[in-house]
Amino acid sequence: MSRSAHPAGPRHADVLTEGHYSAPAADLNVLDEKVWSRTVTRDADGALTVGGIAVARLAEEFGTPAYFLDESDFRARCRAWADAFGPDADVFYAGKAFLSRAVVRWLKEEGLNLDVCSGGELTTALDAGLPAERIAFHGNNKTVAEIERAVEAGVGRIVLDSFQEIVRVAHIAQRHGVRQRVQIRVTVGVEAHTHEFIATAHEDQKFGIALADGQAAEAVRRALSLDGLELIGVHSHIGSQIFDMAGFEVSARRVVQLLAEVRDEHGVELPEIDLGGGLGIAYTSEDDPREPHEIAKALSDIVTRECEAAKLRTPRISVEPGRAIVGPTAFTLYEVGTIKPLEGLRTYVSVDGGMSDNIRTALYDAEYSVALVSRTSDAEPMLVRVVGKHCESGDIVVKDAFLPADLAPGDLIAVPATGAYCRSMASNYNHALRPPVVAVRDGEARVIVRRETEEDLLRLDVG
């Protein structure tokens, strides 16, 4: 989407040298339900509440910065995905977006499966009691120890990502006397981001085995020839924060073409295809994500049509949404520390967190919204940049946004849609203590990942 620089109101009428923002909302006190989790609202005093609890109480009890996760919203999104895809498809939540034992239990109760991509994620899932057959193991360089662990645990599938791994997994499975169910991850030559996708002939990336030059067909040949492996299908994942289904269309067409080639060469119809994750969410009011049932219908129509054309039985479809489930369900709460108006530019608002709890803006220019949540305000909008407390000028949380001009130190502000890839990518830069994740539901708040302490830091530093 293209976003134009827009006059920012009288206070900053002559500012607009650079920037990537829209006009301020007509009323900054109104919380756009697209970017906030479902139980978020303002109470009679104007304070934001989630799960029926006001942010001032949350800040007092749990401190700031902190992530607050709307549990009933998370569960509702799991159910929406499971219902949309129905019994003939599988939904795998991509654990790398955010994983904890509580989350695993919610997934288990709501009938979802789980993608993991490291021994740590696998341990978390198993420890929380998710049956191993509901787990898929991903990654472009799983260690031998990780593969051993996954095979021993009996994970439902391992997604093979290289020729070395095909052999490695087959050997380990044989040694354990099992046939490991596997998929082969193929690179289909499609890169999708937000509103665009690029279809290319070859791929320049570390994931998967290329379709284009016959490598994927060779990988299938080898996997079918090895006793330790039961090849159940083909996997493709084309990007992230995708709104345009056209990339999935090209990807599905290419994957189905491979299934047809496999049938012609081996007389085998592989029973499953996995179309990956990457579905977009609303970070700002300008994003319009699709509902799970629209996505399910679009994907199943594409696959059905392509299979009919290739005279193949329609395979079982799986998808792997991470961001689309957890992203919208949490916000990060910060306290405003300092405020620096730079005349003719913008106002820098410093909060008590930053790139250590949300690296996405610094890492890939992600866009976020922000709101004053401890109170309402009738002051005019001011153009702000919300920055952290780290020793890095790129330590930006929200690049361009509007907050009321009477913003003051001590106010609480919140950044919505931080459920995915924020806590899971959090760091200890500057020896920051990673914030807690607090699940809020029906008037109760409970810590599911506690705040790090200075003792935690010193415990790792063995002197």
Ligand SMILES: *Cc1c(COP(=O)(O)O)cnc(C)c1O
């Ligand atoms: C990252 C990833 C996902 C999840 O992506 P989202 O953008 O969070 O939906 C799914 N599948 C694979 C293989 C991935 O690498």
